[in-house]
Amino acid sequence: MQTDIQILTHPINIQSCINSVMLPESGGIDIFIGTVRNATKGKAVIRLEFEAYEKMALAEMEKIAEHAYSKWPIQNLLIYHRTGVLSVGEVPVIIAVSAAHRDAAFEACRYVIDTLKQTVPIWKKEIFEDGEIWVAAHP
């Protein structure tokens, strides 16, 4: 069992994420790749800016990992999140999970990304041609 959790300011190498969770004992790897979408509610997005409360974000991701290990028989788990300015098509987040059998990998991967979006102190600003908003800030 190996957990690799990082907040990065440079682009993520997806292949090396996959390689790093793979074990001879693995029967499969589930990977979630978040990408920057070009529009929100029909409005063109120019770029996103991510900010993290880094120490706490790492601690919260660690909690998510611990829970995932306690709930599913998974092998290795990787959670990388980027901060800074990202353009359309770039990858702000990647989750990779290996397991002997696919059910555990699928379920744990989904749990990790869903929970990350709810609890990890990272914020996303959408930049449009005519303004910008912090996502989810207002009702």
Place this chain on the structure above:
Amino acid sequence: MKINVLAFGIAKDIFGEPSVSLELANNANVYNLKYLLEHQYPRLKQLASYMIAVNNEYALPEDTIHESDEIAIIPPVSGG
């Protein structure tokens, strides 16, 4: 006691700076801190919600604040 509150995301925009210094009663709790923050920065009340973190953990309203604590305001998160 004097405390420092770190701000991120929209809270940083509302404060106009990445952290603010506040004077709190010695036995103040998180509820007291939120009350004071909302009084000084009424735009916080327009947020969907926000939490206070004490020493990198989400805090409850009744948690006591100490002068040496690392305190942060956590507006609705939106990572991923």
